[in-house]
Amino acid sequence: MAPVINVDFQNCFIFILLCFFSILYYFLLFKKPKLDCDLPPSPPSLPIIGHLHLLISVLIHKSFQKLSSKYGPFLYLRIFNVPMVLVSSSSIAFEIFKTQDVNVSFRGLPPVGESLLFGSSTFLMAPHGDYWKFMKKLTVTNLLGSQALERSRGIRADELERFYKNLLDKAIKNESVEIGNEAMYLSNNIIFKMLMGRSSWEEDDEAERARGLVIESFALFKKLFLATLLRRPLEKFGISLFKEEIMSVSRRFDELLERILVEHEEEKPSEHQGSDMMDVLLDAFRDENAEYKITRNHIKSFFIELFIAGTDSVGQTTQWTMAEIINNPNILERLRDEIDSVVGTSRLIQETDLPNLPYLQAVVKEGLRFHPPAPVLARTFQEGCKIGGFYVPEKTTLIVNVYAVMRDPDSWEDPNEFKPERFLASSISEQDEERREQTLKYIPFGSGRRGCPGANLAYIFIETAVGMMVQCFDWKIKGDKVNMEEVAGGMNLAMAHPLKCTPVPRAPNPLASILQQEMLRLNLDV
Numbered sequence: 001m002a003p004v005i006n007v008d009f010q011n012c013f014i015f016i017l018l019c020f021f022s023i024l025y026y027f028l029l030f031k032k033p034k035l036d037c038d039l040p041p042s043p044p045s046l047p048i049i050g051h052l053h054l055l056i057s058v059l060i061h062k063s064f065q066k067l068s069s070k071y072g073p074f075l076y077l078r079i080f081n082v083p084m085v086l087v088s089s090s091s092i093a094f095e096i097f098k099t100q101d102v103n104v105s106f107r108g109l110p111p112v113g114e115s116l117l118f119g120s121s122t123f124l125m126a127p128h129g130d131y132w133k134f135m136k137k138l139t140v141t142n143l144l145g146s147q148a149l150e151r152s153r154g155i156r157a158d159e160l161e162r163f164y165k166n167l168l169d170k171a172i173k174n175e176s177v178e179i180g181n182e183a184m185y186l187s188n189n190i191i192f193k194m195l196m197g198r199s200s201w202e203e204d205d206e207a208e209r210a211r212g213l214v215i216e217s218f219a220l221f222k223k224l225f226l227a228t229l230l231r232r233p234l235e236k237f238g239i240s241l242f243k244e245e246i247m248s249v250s251r252r253f254d255e256l257l258e259r260i261l262v263e264h265e266e267e268k269p270s271e272h273q274g275s276d277m278m279d280v281l282l283d284a285f286r287d288e289n290a291e292y293k294i295t296r297n298h299i300k301s302f303f304i305e306l307f308i309a310g311t312d313s314v315g316q317t318t319q320w321t322m323a324e325i326i327n328n329p330n331i332l333e334r335l336r337d338e339i340d341s342v343v344g345t346s347r348l349i350q351e352t353d354l355p356n357l358p359y360l361q362a363v364v365k366e367g368l369r370f371h372p373p374a375p376v377l378a379r380t381f382q383e384g385c386k387i388g389g390f391y392v393p394e395k396t397t398l399i400v401n402v403y404a405v406m407r408d409p410d411s412w413e414d415p416n417e418f419k420p421e422r423f424l425a426s427s428i429s430e431q432d433e434e435r436r437e438q439t440l441k442y443i444p445f446g447s448g449r450r451g452c453p454g455a456n457l458a459y460i461f462i463e464t465a466v467g468m469m470v471q472c473f474d475w476k477i478k479g480d481k482v483n484m485e486e487v488a489g490g491m492n493l494a495m496a497h498p499l500k501c502t503p504v505p506r507a508p509n510p511l512a513s514i515l516q517q518e519m520l521r522l523n524l525d526v
């Protein structure tokens with residue numbers, strides 16, 4: 001009978017293996033960096049494991065923040081033989097992204113090359129080369145650029161209304177909702193429709209299955225991070241960490257997406273309502289003269305990463321922002337006044353209202369500053385260079401502590417307070433403008449050419465979802481305040497106690513006619 005190895009034992013076994021191979025590696029292969037090259041300052045380290053012991057914490061951004069407040073905003077660290085620099089100040093982040101943008105436009109080797117998930121066919125892990133440039137152009141033109149977003153506006157309006165009706169249903173039945181899950185469901189459905197241009201998923205549950213796989217991928221993320229970090233030292237010994245688990249999710253994604261691809265290829269032109277992202281990519285796949293010859297795996301990997309990049313991040317930000325709003329009734333009141341005066345009370349908020357709702361924009365921006373879903377960014381220096389007067393050797397991993405940069409007291413007034421007003425034009429002084437020129441202080445979407453291409457879409461998702469929830473409902477919670485404790489979720493910074501609350505239709509309800517129809521549908525008294 002095959003031996004049963006439980007998870008703890010497995011982790012312990014991996015740890016012992018790691019230590020063993022690191023010792024070997026250290027003695028046989030590891031070359032110390034030259035001591036005369038003025039590396040950035042480094043906290044005391046231990047033999048072999050380097051600074052690993054300083055970073056063992058559930059909340060990695062907090063461990064990094066503790067290190068930087070003790071030893072400085074620019075540090076040289078080593079985990080086993082993997083060298084890293086840790087950046088925690090906006091001025092150093094500015095210098096790196098201004099002078100070394102191309103040099104740091106590579107995220108590092110993928111943990112398992114052949115996986116569709118974070119493998120070598122992904123856009124996210126692709127080096128800054130021909131494939132990445134080709135896909136970036138297609139993405140901006142057909143999916144995420146401002147003109148493409150205008151074309152897909154109808155999809156988002158329909159889904160926002162569906163989201164509203166779902167909340168209304170819960171409100172009428174006096175049931176509570178988990179805001180993060182509901183917002184993630186909304187963004188997942190929208191992204192699915194924007195990519196596949198189809199609504200038939202409602203019948204055969206494909207979006208739901210994609211969502212299930214995305215959730216499994218989040219659970220894998222911590223392992224993926226470790227596997228990426230340790231790929232270099234371990235591959236010399238033929239070890240690929242967590243390969244089976246990663247490949248299992250990859251295979252199930254492959255099955256689902258191959259089926260959708262084939263269906264899409266077989267659809268008659270009359271069944272298409274204009275071309276969607278899948279058509280665009282299939283055309284590029286068939287085009288013998290395309291600037292870059294993409295493969296089917298490129299298409300599948302790209303879809304997977306858009307599901308992953310665009311759903312949980314939006315869900316988490318929406319729930320953090322709603323939690324701040326519920327905890328600050330004065331913010332709720334000001335937001336509602338703004339929405340009522342711009343949108344009125346006879347229709348639902350729409351995307352086209354957003355430019356006229358500066359306070360809503362400021363609240364969402366502050367939500368992203370205060371609770372960045374991706375609190376830490378990782379890239380790789382491909383060449384050695386000088387930063388802040390120090391030398392950074394080639395192949396050094398760059399870690400930017402986004403969380404610390406956006407709470408850097410040198411750049412932000414009252415950095416540990418939730419103050420949306422700081423983003424209103426009227427409160428930005430000339431001095432702030434000048435300071436902004438020399439720093440890179442607001443980076444929830446990263447920076448430079450590898451910065452997030454979905455930022456505009458993300459703002460639309462979160463602003464319309466938060467706007468609608470404030471416009472149409474009051475929110476009942478258990479207790480007086482929402483508990484704002486953090487936990488490292490699968491991939492993003494999550495709430496330790498996910499926000500669960502009950503929507504109560506606002507009186508007078510801005511959309512009384514929809515409320516009446518819903519009550520009739522549910523056979524309740526109007």
Ligand code: HEM
Nearest residue numbers: 124309310313314373374444445446447450451452454458
């Ligand atoms: C609140 C929502 C979001 C946040 C906070 C966020 C944040 C980020 C961050 C920090 C990065 C890495 C940037 C860097 O290395 O400088 C990134 C990359 C990326 N994001 Fe987002 N993102 C969000 C939503 C989205 C959405 C909605 C999409 C698309 C549907 C998307 C697609 C991507 C892609 C494709 C990349 C990889 C870009 C590249 O490697 O060139 N993201 N995102």
